[in-house]
Amino acid sequence: MKRILLAGVLLAAVCAGGLVVSAQNAAPAVQGIPRTADGHPDFTGIYQWPTYLPGDERGRSAATTFDRKNFSPLKPGGEAFLEPRTGDARHDEPRDFCMPAGFPGGILEGNAMQFFQTKDHLVMVHEFQRMTRIIPLDGRPHRTGLEPMFYGDPVGHWEGDTLVVETTNFTRWQLDDYFYTNQKEYRMHSDALKTTERIRWKSKTAMSYSLTIDDPKIFMRPWSQEFEILAKPEWDKQGLFEYVCEENNRCPGGKCETK
Amino acid sequence: MSYRTLWSGLVAAALLTFAGSTSLLAHHSFAAEFDETKPVKMTGVITKVEWKNPHIWFYLDIKGADGRVENWGFSGGAPGQLMRRGVMKDALKLGATVVVEGFRAKDGSNNASGARVTFPDGSNVLTAGTQDRLPGAPAGGGR
Numbered sequence: 001m002k003r004i005l006l007a008g009v010l011l012a013a014v015c016a017g018g019l020v021v022s023a024q025n026a027a028p029a030v031q032g033i034p035r036t037a038d039g040h041p042d043f044t045g046i047y048q049w050p051t052y053l054p055g056d057e058r059g060r061s062a063a064t065t066f067d068r069k070n071f072s073p074l075k076p077g078g079e080a081f082l083e084p085r086t087g088d089a090r091h092d093e094p095r096d097f098c099m100p101a102g103f104p105g106g107i108l109e110g111n112a113m114q115f116f117q118t119k120d121h122l123v124m125v126h127e128f129q130r131m132t133r134i135i136p137l138d139g140r141p142h143r144t145g146l147e148p149m150f151y152g153d154p155v156g157h158w159e160g161d162t163l164v165v166e167t168t169n170f171t172r173w174q175l176d177d178y179f180y181t182n183q184k185e186y187r188m189h190s191d192a193l194k195t196t197e198r199i200r201w202k203s204k205t206a207m208s209y210s211l212t213i214d215d216p217k218i219f220m221r222p223w224s225q226e227f228e229i230l231a232k233p234e235w236d237k238q239g240l241f242e243y244v245c246e247e248n249n250r251c252p253g254g255k256c257e258t259k
Numbered sequence: 260m261s262y263r264t265l266w267s268g269l270v271a272a273a274l275l276t277f278a279g280s281t282s283l284l285a286h287h288s289f290a291a292e293f294d295e296t297k298p299v300k301m302t303g304v305i306t307k308v309e310w311k312n313p314h315i316w317f318y319l320d321i322k323g324a325d326g327r328v329e330n331w332g333f334s335g336g337a338p339g340q341l342m343r344r345g346v347m348k349d350a351l352k353l354g355a356t357v358v359v360e361g362f363r364a365k366d367g368s369n370n371a372s373g374a375r376v377t378f379p380d381g382s383n384v385l386t387a388g389t390q391d392r393l394p395g396a397p398a399g400g401g402r
Contacts, residue, residue, distance in 0.1 A: 093291040112343060127339050241339030248311035251292040254365045
């Protein structure tokens with residue numbers, strides 16, 4: 001009996017310790033953040049995607065591509081991750097012809113973003129290419145019967161004060177905007193890509209934005225990279241600037257128009 | 260290991276890192292449109308400014324060694340990107356004499372990227388896009 005009692009006390013102590021550890025590992029709640037009527041964090045506002053990272057020279061950004069130190073190893077057959085350049089600009093540089101950067105590539109550009117949140121949706125409008133994503137927040141399943149998309153099909157749900165957005169149904173497209181090796185290849189994701197964004201306030205002025213890339217045709221396992229998004233309420237009056245790519249695209253594919 | 264050996268190793272490692280990074284260029288439109296082996300630094304008079312997407316263009320009358328004046332176009336970042344950095348359209352005044360640094364257009368036309376504009380008083384503005392190559396700077400490589 002004493003042994004059973006002792007075992008029970010030890011078990012309870014271990015469980016309590018586990019709860020304490022769990023609580024310490026969970027993201028601490030940020031006090032004083034705006035909330036919607038139903039109590040969720042309100043992400044409405046205008047933000048800056050990290051344009052400069054520590055150590056970057058002025059005007060350059062290393063936050064516009066994924067850092068390969070985060071990548072998981074490639075699967076056998078994952079060589080499709082690196083798309084050989086053909087010399088045809090329309091194949092090698094689709095953005096140069098005003099094709100979309102898509103997601104997640106487009107969100108990495110160093111521009112402003114504006115979020116609009118209602119009870120049922122979060123709308124992200126990105127200044128670069130005016131990329132717009134409309135994310136339902138009610139935990140609904142993904143849509144079916146859609147053609148593959150540049151921006152995929154996102155659905156969101158809450159985990160405490162963290163918004164989790166899962167996106168599927170991508171078309172095969174550039175993962176990010178970077179010449180990877182010796183300018184002969186660039187980085188692609190497959191049509192099996194699934195992304196998971198975890199968005200939460202770190203402080204009253206900065207959000208943690210974690211992006212997980214899960215592409216089972218390319219990578220052995222999912223991998224993640226975290227970014228910090230800064231709130232810029234002082235930009236709200238001015239709003240986002242217009243971006244019409246076709247307005248004055250003088251040198252598409254390297255052939256400059258005569259002026 | 261002697262200090263000389265250690266120092267040589269560190270220098271070699273640094274050189275290898277730099278060499279690796281310079282082989283990695285940035286940005287779709289930069290690499291598609293401009294030649295990073297052909298840096299330019301040109302002085303001229305601003306004749307026109309197109310503060311438009313997807314990239315601003317500004318034009319200079321540039322006098323060549325033969326005395327002929329040719330008009331050159333220089334491409335910078337998107338207007339929104341520049342304005343968020345604090346670079347406004349009125350920084351490029353018509354009639355101003357400036358020095359522009361960038362890289363020559365691949366098609367050999369009188370066009371170049373225009374990453375930095377320096378004014379007679381020595382001040383400058385960065386007109387480069389977020390990922391444009393800056394003259395004299397290594398590419399943001401290794402990622």
